[in-house]
Amino acid sequence: xxxxxxxxxxxxxxxxxxxxxxxxxxxxxxxxxxxxxxxxxxxxxxxxxxxxxxxxxxxxxxxxxxxxxxxxxxxxxxxxxxxxxxxxxxxxxxxxxxxxxxxxxxxxxxxxxxxxxxxxxxxxxxxxxxxxxxxxxxxxxxxxxxxxxxxxxxxxxxxxxxxxxxxxxxxxxxxxxxxxxxxxxxxxxxxxxxxxxxxxxxxxxxxxxxxxxxxxxxxxxxxxxxxxxxxxxxxxxxxxxxxxxxxxxxxxxxxxxxxxxxxxxxxxxxxxxxxxxxxxxxxxxxxxxxxxxxxxxxxxxxxxxxxxxxxxxxxxxxxxxxxxxxxxxxxxxxxxxxxxxxxxxxxxxxxxxxxxxxxxxxxxxxxxxxxxxxxxxxxxxxxxxxxxxxxxxxxxxxxxxxxxxxxxxxxxxxxxxxxxxxxxxxxxxx
Numbered sequence: 472x473x474x475x476x477x478x479x480x481x482x483x484x485x486x487x488x489x490x491x492x493x494x495x496x497x498x499x500x501x502x503x504x505x506x507x508x509x510x511x512x513x514x515x516x517x518x519x520x521x522x523x524x525x526x527x528x529x530x531x532x533x534x535x536x537x538x539x540x541x542x543x544x545x546x547x548x549x550x551x552x553x554x555x556x557x558x559x560x561x562x563x564x565x566x567x568x569x570x571x572x573x574x575x576x577x578x579x580x581x582x583x584x585x586x587x588x589x590x591x592x593x594x595x596x597x598x599x600x601x602x603x604x605x606x607x608x609x610x611x612x613x614x615x616x617x618x619x620x621x622x623x624x625x626x627x628x629x630x631x632x633x634x635x636x637x638x639x640x641x642x643x644x645x646x647x648x649x650x651x652x653x654x655x656x657x658x659x660x661x662x663x664x665x666x667x668x669x670x671x672x673x674x675x676x677x678x679x680x681x682x683x684x685x686x687x688x689x690x691x692x693x694x695x696x697x698x699x700x701x702x703x704x705x706x707x708x709x710x711x712x713x714x715x716x717x718x719x720x721x722x723x724x725x726x727x728x729x730x731x732x733x734x735x736x737x738x739x740x741x742x743x744x745x746x747x748x749x750x751x752x753x754x755x756x757x758x759x760x761x762x763x764x765x766x767x768x769x770x771x772x773x774x775x776x777x778x779x780x781x782x783x784x785x786x787x788x789x790x791x792x793x794x795x796x797x798x799x800x801x802x803x804x805x806x807x808x809x810x811x812x813x814x815x816x817x818x819x820x821x822x823x824x825x826x827x828x829x830x831x832x833x834x835x836x837x838x839x840x841x842x843x844x845x846x847x848x849x850x851x852x853x854x855x856x857x858x859x860x861x862x863x864x865x866x867x868x869x870x871x872x873x874x875x876x877x878x879x880x881x882x883x884x885x886x887x888x889x890x891x892x893x894x895x896x897x898x899x900x901x
Contacts (some may be wrong), residue, residue, distance in 0.1 A: 472623045476836075478845055478896040485851040485892055486885045492855045496862045503859060505691050507684035510670075515679050519573075523580030530577045530636060531833055538628030541815045542614065544623035552807035553628060554616075557657075559795040560803065565661055566788050569671030570659035582643045589644075597646040601653055601699035604642070606706055609634075610751075611884035613710035617717060618743045620736050630707040659703060664788040666690045666781075667856065687860050690784055695777025702755070704780055707787045709754035713747050715894035717795055722746075723900050751862025757883060758783065764879035765865075775865070779880070782861035786884075789853020789889050793846040798835075800842070804828040846895050854888040 496502055537549030544550040565571050586592070597604065599766050621627050638656050651658045665671065666689040673680040698702065717739075720730040726742050728734065736743075762776050808828060811821040832838030861880055 474617050476840060476896075478843070478892070479623050481843070481847050482889045482892045482896075483848060485887045486852070488851055489858055489885050489888050490853045490881060493858045493862070493877060493884065494838055497877055502863055505685045505688040505863070507682050507688045508682045510683050512678060512680045515674070515677050518677070519674075520580040520583050523577060524563065524584075525549050526575040527577035527581055527636075529575075530632070534629045534633050536813050537625040537632070540625060540813065542625055544625060545802070545805045546815060548627035548806070548809040549625050549632070550623040550628050551802060551809050552710070553632065554623065554804045555798060555802040556618075557567070559799045561661070562664065562788070562795075563792050564801065565665040565668065566792060567668055567670065569668045570665035572657065575676075576651070576658055577657075578639055578643050578658075579617055579648050581640060582648045582651075586638075586643045586647070591644070595645045597642060597654055601697050602659060602703045603699045604654040605656040606657040606699065606703050608708055609660070609703065609710065610747075612656060613714070613747060614744065615707070616715050617710070617747060618736070618740055620740070631702075641873070645719075648701070653700075656703075659700075660707065663704065663707075663784055664791070667785045667788055668691060681884075687785065687856050690781050690860055691715055691863060693781055696780045697777065701759075701776065701780050704783055704787060705735045705755040705758055708783060708790075709751040710747065711787070711794055712754070712891070712894065713750040713790050716742050716896075717746060718899040719897040720900055721897065728900075733900050761879040761883040763817055764877045767876050777863060778864045782857045782864055785853040785860065786855040786887060786891075789849050789856075791897060793849040793863060793891070795887050796846055797842060799828055800832070843896070850888060850895070854884050854891075858884055 533549045533552050540547045540549070561571060614630065616622050639651075642654065643651055646654070652662060653659060667686050668687050668689070670681070670683050671689060673682060712882060723733065726739060728738070759776060759779070762779050763772050766772060766775060787890045805828060807821065808823060811823040812818045813820075832842075858881065862877065862883070865877060865880075
């Protein structure tokens, strides 16, 4: 149905909008204030350790559902909770309301308890690695989601979730809970993408201050990204993009496969594994190459790359939301149905009837147009915000020098906008 829409005009319009934003911002130097305002201040409802223990209990309950429940991934609550509620739904919520993962992540409370019981107060040096453990975790997660044979199989997923939880728990007990912010990939991921939210919470002791501001206001208050954090952001950009690319007719044709007779994941494990890593390398080379190409005379690459890479956070979050929007609208219904009857016993915990899931909106031109328009809006807005942040984070200069310095980055942003929309509109065969 989407092939009947004039997607080419959308691609051209989005690219033009991003380019004009960059030119006007650089020439006029009139940018949004990115100010933040306090909405309210209140005591925290529960200590963070308590909410973390609740998160841990929910995680193990989901693992139990994965082991004991149905093997149908569209009926078992574990794969729907991981791939739909967490990876898609919580991302969307965090892009609007700030880092919600902080209040439910399942490690901080148990780590505090185990370190207190054992009397261990030291570390083993993991913090010196920066974000590299999170990079390894994100790469493994991306491979499992995109390449592995059965990422949605409830029993397989239950084993992976349980093993990953215990691994991170052991590492965090050895190093300390503060390591989670840089060493655990979900914690690092949500902390970064939530920085573009227009609403967020600041925590001071036992009090919470709810803030509101222009999207990206938090980004401008961040320190420059370290080299390992830059690696994390480029992998985030590459993994979500490759997730869209590897299903397209174009990619399958490159592998010598008929998109209409896809032989299954087992036939492309090697090619997609290599493709994921190569796409990460290519993404990092393009992004860092654009930063280097725009260096003003006398500026140091290391000094400029850390701040400028922050401007890619809206793109990472925006494409994630747009790419998984259809999955949220479809699998989200199955998630509610599974929550209604988590063990397949005929229960109706939410009062929902059987067989209520409907995909009728995907069969009408109006429904598909609404989804495509939403994806177009998200992608375009994310890149416009990225351009504005890039101008603020880049080197100060006169209009002419500013245009020259930002030209490589602007061209990359325009190309990334068009590429992202093309991925969403391209025919897929897997």
